[in-house]
Amino acid sequence: xxxxxxxxxxxxxxxxxxxxxxxxxxxxxxxxxxxxxxxxxxxxxxxxxxxxxxxxxxxxxxxxxxxxxxxxxxxxxxxxxxxxxxxxxxxxxxxxxxxxxxxxxxxxxxxxxxxxxxxxxxxxxxxxxxxxxxxxxxxxxxxxxxxxxxxxxxxxxxxxxxxxxxxxxxxxxxxxxxxxxxxxxxxxxxxxxxxxxxxxxxxxxxxxxxxxxxxxxxxxxxxxxxxxxxxxxxxxxxxxxxxxxxxxxxxxxxxxxxxxxxxxxxxxxxxxxxxxxxxxxxxxxxxxxxxxxxxxxxxxxxxxxxxxxxxxxxxxxxxxxxxxxxxxxxxxxxxxxxxxxxxxxxxxxxxxxxxxxxxxxxxxxxxxxxxxxxxxxxxxxxxxxxxxxxxxxxxxxxxxxxxxxxxxxxxxxxxxxxxxxxxxxxxxxxxxxxxxxxxxxxxxxxxxxxxxxxxxxxxxxxxxxxxxxxxxxxxxxxxxxxxxxxxxxxxxxxxxxxxxxxxxxxxxxxxxxxxxxxxxxxxxxxxxxxxxxxxxxxxxxxxxxxxxxxxxxxxxxxxxxxxxxxxxxxxxxxxxxxxxxxxxxxxx
Amino acid sequence: xxxxxxxxxxxxxxxxxxxxxxxxxxxxxxxxxxxxxxxxxxxxxxxxxxxxxxxxxxxxxxxxxxxxxxxxxxxxxxxxxxxxxxxxxxxxxxxxxxxxxxxxxxxxxxxxxxxxxxxxxxxxxxxxxxxxxxxxxxxxxxxxxxxxxxxxxxxxxxxxxxxxxxxxxxxxxxxxxxxxxxxxxxxxxxxxxxxxxxxxxxxxxxxxxxxxxxxxxxxxxxxxxxxxxxxxxxxxxxxxxxxxxxxxxxxxxxxxxxxxxxxxxxxxxxxxxxxxxxxxxxxxxxxxxxxxxxxxxxxxxxxxxxxxxxxxxxxxxxxxxxxxxxxxxxxxxxx
Numbered sequence: 001x002x003x004x005x006x007x008x009x010x011x012x013x014x015x016x017x018x019x020x021x022x023x024x025x026x027x028x029x030x031x032x033x034x035x036x037x038x039x040x041x042x043x044x045x046x047x048x049x050x051x052x053x054x055x056x057x058x059x060x061x062x063x064x065x066x067x068x069x070x071x072x073x074x075x076x077x078x079x080x081x082x083x084x085x086x087x088x089x090x091x092x093x094x095x096x097x098x099x100x101x102x103x104x105x106x107x108x109x110x111x112x113x114x115x116x117x118x119x120x121x122x123x124x125x126x127x128x129x130x131x132x133x134x135x136x137x138x139x140x141x142x143x144x145x146x147x148x149x150x151x152x153x154x155x156x157x158x159x160x161x162x163x164x165x166x167x168x169x170x171x172x173x174x175x176x177x178x179x180x181x182x183x184x185x186x187x188x189x190x191x192x193x194x195x196x197x198x199x200x201x202x203x204x205x206x207x208x209x210x211x212x213x214x215x216x217x218x219x220x221x222x223x224x225x226x227x228x229x230x231x232x233x234x235x236x237x238x239x240x241x242x243x244x245x246x247x248x249x250x251x252x253x254x255x256x257x258x259x260x261x262x263x264x265x266x267x268x269x270x271x272x273x274x275x276x277x278x279x280x281x282x283x284x285x286x287x288x289x290x291x292x293x294x295x296x297x298x299x300x301x302x303x304x305x306x307x308x309x310x311x312x313x314x315x316x317x318x319x320x321x322x323x324x325x326x327x328x329x330x331x332x333x334x335x336x337x338x339x340x341x342x343x344x345x346x347x348x349x350x351x352x353x354x355x356x357x358x359x360x361x362x363x364x365x366x367x368x369x370x371x372x373x374x375x376x377x378x379x380x381x382x383x384x385x386x387x388x389x390x391x392x393x394x395x396x397x398x399x400x401x402x403x404x405x406x407x408x409x410x411x412x413x414x415x416x417x418x419x420x421x422x423x424x425x426x427x428x429x430x431x432x433x434x435x436x437x438x439x440x441x442x443x444x445x446x447x448x449x450x451x452x453x454x455x456x457x458x459x460x461x462x463x464x465x466x467x468x469x470x471x472x473x474x475x476x477x478x479x480x481x482x483x484x485x486x487x488x489x490x491x492x493x494x495x496x497x498x499x500x501x502x503x504x505x506x507x508x509x510x511x512x513x514x515x516x517x518x519x520x521x522x523x524x525x526x527x528x529x530x531x532x533x534x535x536x537x538x539x540x541x542x543x544x545x546x547x548x549x550x551x552x553x554x555x556x557x558x559x560x561x562x563x564x565x566x567x568x569x570x571x572x573x574x575x576x577x578x579x580x581x582x583x584x585x586x587x588x
Numbered sequence: 589x590x591x592x593x594x595x596x597x598x599x600x601x602x603x604x605x606x607x608x609x610x611x612x613x614x615x616x617x618x619x620x621x622x623x624x625x626x627x628x629x630x631x632x633x634x635x636x637x638x639x640x641x642x643x644x645x646x647x648x649x650x651x652x653x654x655x656x657x658x659x660x661x662x663x664x665x666x667x668x669x670x671x672x673x674x675x676x677x678x679x680x681x682x683x684x685x686x687x688x689x690x691x692x693x694x695x696x697x698x699x700x701x702x703x704x705x706x707x708x709x710x711x712x713x714x715x716x717x718x719x720x721x722x723x724x725x726x727x728x729x730x731x732x733x734x735x736x737x738x739x740x741x742x743x744x745x746x747x748x749x750x751x752x753x754x755x756x757x758x759x760x761x762x763x764x765x766x767x768x769x770x771x772x773x774x775x776x777x778x779x780x781x782x783x784x785x786x787x788x789x790x791x792x793x794x795x796x797x798x799x800x801x802x803x804x805x806x807x808x809x810x811x812x813x814x815x816x817x818x819x820x821x822x823x824x825x826x827x828x829x830x831x832x833x834x835x836x837x838x839x840x841x842x843x844x845x846x847x848x849x850x851x852x853x854x855x856x857x858x859x860x861x862x863x864x865x866x867x868x869x870x871x872x873x874x875x876x877x878x879x880x881x882x883x884x885x886x887x888x889x890x891x892x893x894x895x896x897x898x899x900x901x902x903x904x905x906x907x908x909x910x911x912x913x914x915x916x917x918x919x920x921x922x923x
Contacts, residue, residue: 065881075636153642154649155676155694157635164639171641176676231676232694251693251700252881253873281775283881284871287759291767457886461631506637 043326043563043571043579045098049587051568056586057277058567060300061293063286065252070235071215072149073156077483077576078304080215084271084582085257085278087218088241090124090143090197091209095270095583097571102384102487104209107270108138108219108241112209119204124212126195131262132221133240140191142219148175148186150216155231160485162211168202175222176231210486243273243582255280272569274585287311290562294321299567299586304330304578306559312370315562325562327369330577331382332483332557334365334372334430336438337510340550341467342420342476347412349549352477353392355405357441361554362398364433371430372555374398378493378542380556382574385489385538391546394553405445417446420476423464426453431479434554438477449477465507477552478510487575489538490525497545498522511550518544589911596907600900605664607899608892612660615888626652632886633691649674650691663688663892671696687896688889697893701878707776708874711866712859714790715797720852723802727809728841734814742806749803758796758869765792774870793870797863801855805848812844819843845916849909857905861898 042048068074071083084092092107094100106112108130113122130138149156150163152174164170168188175185188200199208211217224239225231237246243265244257257278265273280302284292290311292298301307307315315321336356338349358374365371376390393401409415424435432453439449452475454463463469464478484492495501499514518541525537545551561579563570566587573580619629630647631638638646647653651662665671666686672679673689673696682689682696690697730742765772772792779786816822817840825835862876871877875894882890 065885152676153634153638154645155674157633157638157642157646159635161635161637161639161642164642173645176674226677230678231674233675233680235694250703251695281871283873283877285868288762288871291763295767295770297773457632460636462628505631508637 038323038565040322041326041328042323043097043561044328046571047097048563048570049565049568051585051587052272052274053568053585053588054274055276055588057279058275058300058584058586059292059298060278060280060302060581061284061289061298062280062282062302063284063289064303065283067158068156068235069246069249069255070156070238071218072146072220073158073235074215075158075160078302078578081304081573081576081578081581082302083215083218084242085244086238086240086242086246086260087215088130088138088268089215089217090126090212091217092213092270093573093575095573095580097573099382099574101573101575101580102382104213105270107268108143108217109212113199113212115208119206119208120201122199122201122208122212124197124199126197127267128195129264130241130267131264132219132224133245133260133262134221134224135262136221138219138241139194140197141194142221143197143217144186144189144191145175145222145225146216146218146220147189148172149220149225149234150174151186152176152231156234159216160214162214162485163216166201166203166205166208166211168200170202175225207486207488207490210488210491213486243268243271244278247277252282254282271582272585274568274583293562293564296564296566299564300579300581300584301562302578302581304559304561304576306370306561309366309370311562312560315560316369321562324565325560326572327558327560328572328577329373329381329556329558331380331487331574332481332577333375333378333380334361334434334481334554334557335375335378335479336422336434336552336554337464337478337480338550338552339470339476339478339511340514340548341471341512342474343418345412346549347408348414348418350392351405351408351412351445352442352447353549353552354401354408355442355445355447356438356552357400358394358398358554360437360441361434364437365430365555365557369558370560372557375553375556376546377539378496378545378551378553379489379538380492382577383484383487383489383492383538385535387539387542389539389543389546391543392549400441400444402445409445409447417448419448419450420474421452422449422477422479423452423454423459423470423475424479425456425459427456428481431481435479438479438552460506460508462505464510466505467502467507467512468504470510470512480510481557482508483577489535489541490522493538493541493545494522496551497541513545513548513550515544515548515550518548593907593911596910600903600907603903604896604899608663608667608896609660611892611895612656612663615892616656616659620656650689687893690887690890692885692887692890697889700890701875701893701897704873704875704878706778707872708860708862708867708876710776710779710786710790711793711797711863711872711874712856714787714794715801715863715866716852716856716859718794718798719801719805722798723805724809724841724845724848726802726806728813728836730806731810731813731817732836739810743810746803746806749799750807752800754796754800754865755869757799758793758866761792761796762870774872776872793866793872796869797859797866805852808848808851809844812847813840816840816844842916846913849912849916853905853909854902857902858898860901860905862894 038048066079067076071087088108090109091104091112094103094105104112108126109124110127113124115122126140147163150159151172155176172186190198220239225234229237236249240260243260243263245260247256247258249255259273286308289301290307293301315325338352343349362371362374374394376394379386422435422439424431426432435451439451442449495508497513497518499519501509502512521537521541525534568585568587569583570579626647627643630652631643634642634646651659668684670682670684671686672681687697690700726742730739733739773789774792775789777785777789822839825839862874862879864876867874867876868880879894882894
């Protein structure tokens with residue numbers, strides 16, 4: 001995803017700023033130290049039922065199949081949240097409520113990375129005496145091997161590819177292709193001593209601490225990644241450095257975690273080892289998940305996308321149940337790309353922005369509680385650098401502004417309207433309804449559209465993410481959704497809007513934004529020396545994208561989460577957009 | 589009899605080969621004819637934003653870049669003689685009948701499939717016993733009490749059973765008996781682990797599934813019995829002075845059962861291939877839920893495996909029905 005070239009000095013200074021930011025206190029919002037009694041939205045900004053009580057078996061439900069339980073091979077927010085129970089990456093997010101949880105803190109490393117050589121080299125020192133579940137001491141070679149595993153994409157395909165893009169020898173085939181020849185052969189990660197690991201990048205990259213905060217930097221012993229535990233089978237029993245380890249796992253059905261006796265709370269303060277057993281039931285029907293939570297059969301829904309309509313009504317109409325629920329914005333944006341090549345005139349695009357009926361679009365995703373809050377910016381409020389503004393009356397006139405839309409149509413020389421196709425994902429809940437709602441709203445101002453549905457699995461690889469296809473099929477608008485891999489403006493906006501990200505297939509900049517102002521602001525961000533100045537740039541980029549009318553924000557996604565009253569230490573983690581699973585326990 | 593079974597088994601093998609060819613053609617040949625390349629196909633299984641070398645590596649690992657006939661040959665060889673796959677650091681042997689290698693789960697398909705069979709088998713057989721016994725009994729009583737309140741009540745209930753979908757009756761049963769009254773907890777426990785808990789935890793799915801089928805069977809049995817009981821040989825049996833119980837069970841029901849048995853074989857065979865709605869509603873990890881996951885994941889080897897296994901169950905169930913025909917109806921002989 002990240003394919004940006006950044007100048008060396010810029011990266012270095014920005015990296016320093018980020019490190020300072022991470023070491024500093026609150027980044028706004030909650031201080032993260034508060035604790036609260038149970039009430040509606042209490043866990044959004046405070047810890048509900050704080051407790052250090054140990055013991056008990058927790059049952060957690062999941063309504064889907066995870067992409068993998070292998071921390072080097074997973075790309076879902078809920079799994080990144082969950083795998084912290086048995087992994088210890090170099091860096092992680094601070095365990096505290098709300099925006100406090102956006103801060104980076106060292107985990108396996110003693111501190112955040114130290115950049116050198118203009119931001120091309122990043123050095124991490126490991127905490128001494130951190131143990132694997134078999135009692136072996138973690139060394140820098142194990143961290144390196146973990147990173148090497150991420151290169152074996154034909155065996156472990158699901159995880160992000162930041163190391164392949166950023167490290168110098170990005171053609172490394174992974175440790176399995178020729179084990180004898182290539183094992184430990186990733187030359188761009190060096191281990192000068194057992195507690196130091198050094199990453200050599202092919203370009204300066206200021207956000208590298210965010211990259212190693214992804215669970216892929218978790219150490220793995222090469223001796224564990226072989227035989228019954230190895231390669232594709234690693235997911236069945238991944239080597240643990242966290243508070244829990246696998247006791248049993250029937251693939252995609254049920255996973256049981258038990259405490260890792262070699263885990264030491266003193267070296268891993270961001271997670272807890274409270275329950276004596278955690279049982280995760282997978283592929284449970286979502287309505288059953290909801291009922292299990294309400295009936296007390298389950299203590300957590302780890303998908304984190306909230307309850308369905310039936311449970312929602314029950315919760316919201318019962319004061320006692322409502323007091324045990326939260327309705328946060330979860331950091332995900334529902335929006336529509338407006339393609340700047342298919343609709344080249346900005347006034348025509350602005351007509352779409354004005355004409356869209358945000359209330360029907362909001363309803364398409366489930367309304368204000370489980371759909372989301374009407375959005376007027378590209379960045380959601382949970383991203384560092386968010387600033388509220390509203391260029392197209394999304395808040396003041398959510399039903400759409402037909403008059404202004406028609407004015408814009410006149411200015412683009414198409415007073416009678418024009419036509420194009422709208423692409424959407426047929427199997428993504430809400431998208432077909434959103435496409436239909438947008439089509440109806442645009443028709444009111446004379447813009448005629450035809451809907452074209454595609455399967456999600458091929459949406460980016462074969463259709464909407466292929467600019468040639470988009471142009472040849474006159475796709476002026478494509479419905480989409482977006483969440484960032486890390487929570488700053490760069491992490492959220494870059495792949496959506498920098499001109500360099502436009503690629504022939506798998507393109508996420510479907511609007512094909514290649515605005516010199518936006519590109520220059522991204523470059524400027526990397527040359528800015530202090531963090532507050534960097535943070536001030538993100539809303540400027542956001543504003544410019546909106547001025548270009550290249551994205552039609554629909555909703556900042558919201559979910560209704562239920563937390564059973566007997567669960568302790570419950571709070572929303574703004575980075576993951578759901579509860580922090582790494583600290584939960586049961587009331588005695 | 590032996591010759592008959594051997595002949596049917598050989599036909600089964602032939603049928604399964606044809607099914608596998610058709611399935612393979614649908615998933616691999618037709619998309620290719622429509623312009624899909626092996627590179628495009630591999631790109632769907634290599635995660636988000638892959639770089640080309642990774643896609644090529646996946647293409648090679650899954651053997652997608654080989655000619656289709658070679659891929660199909662390897663698939664058949666796996667069924668007959670087993671196949672070896674790379675799990676990364678090791679080669680994993682998948683013994684016959686290996687049904688390929690899951691592209692999403694990165695595991696041989698056969699063990700994944702077979703781990704789901706006990707759940708589906710438990711669900712289908714348990715429900716089948718209930719619906720067969722209750723459906724036939726209700727049908728017989730209803731036919732013999734034609735026009736009475738019992739008949740009307742029975743057929744009204746039957747109509748309800750046929751009309752209500754499982755995702756409604758199942759969800760209602762769960763809501764009442766599991767979440768409200770806390771009587772039954774639907775979580776599969778192996779029969780060898782705890783037979784009582786196995787049965788208790790499956791009662792809700794059994795009854796829900798049986799409610800749908802028994803309704804159909806009651807109506808069929810009633811119709812069959814009404815027709816049979818008007819036959820001349822029934823009158824003759826009564827004229828001979830046979831007890832009414834013998835007339836009904838030995839002469840009436842026996843003849844009416846023949847079409848019931850045919851449908852029962854088909855229904856049971858279909859269910860053994862996965863009771864999709866029931867398994868999804870009750871979150872039971874059987875072949876039906878496995879099928880849904882395979883389809884959601886576009887995991888073609890898993891889908892092919894399920895199709896073949898389901899075909900196998902249907903064919904075997906029909907063979908058993910054919911054999912039972914001879915036992916039930918003396919007019920049928922296995923010649």
